[in-house]
Amino acid sequence: EIVMTQSPATLSVSPGDRATLSCRASQSVSSNLAWYQQKPGQAPRLLIYGASARATNIPARFSGSGSGTEFTLTISSLQSEDFAVYYCQQYNNWPPGTFGQGTKVEIK
């Protein structure tokens, strides 16, 4: 099973600043990687698929990059509604397509 490791576990960022989240796969997943956002008390929401394609209605301040084993989610200028937990998921080896353990983005 492919292990997805996200870092850091918690990221403290001031509103308006840039946030960079990392996701590493234990073996190559090509570009078959998705990012999800989960706010407290809500279901996850798809942000990015194919490592870099934004899902429908996702603001341009969210961008994804990487391939193989190293991936990054960047939020260019954090808004108040962006403070949440972010999960990566590989779907190259499927089923099931493993999730990372999440990165919490909190207000600094």
Next chain:
Amino acid sequence: EVQLVESGGGLIQPGGSLRLSCAASGFTISSNYMSWVRQAAGKGLEWVSLIYSGDNTYYPDYVKGRFTISRDNSKNTLHLQMNRLRAEDTAVYYCAKGRKYSGSYIDYWGLGTLVTVSS
């Protein structure tokens, strides 16, 4: 508009059974893989089961032999039969729609239903 509405959660004693349902609208469940993903309080996302490419199913070891996923295409509804429930099965259970017939990401999630296993 795609909607997934879960039902059937609740409080159940250890060893008991529960059946979750997920009513889907805005798409045809037979055309996509469907899944259940759970999340214990304060924890991450964890696969529970998948149904894909017809009636192919996947279960992780921690639910294999206890949980059964099925879909009623005539009612566009997904089910999860959970037997021999354990305290560690306590979580919010999300119904989720795969982007394709198989082997892809999740593009829509339901709001979730809470299952609490406790005496």
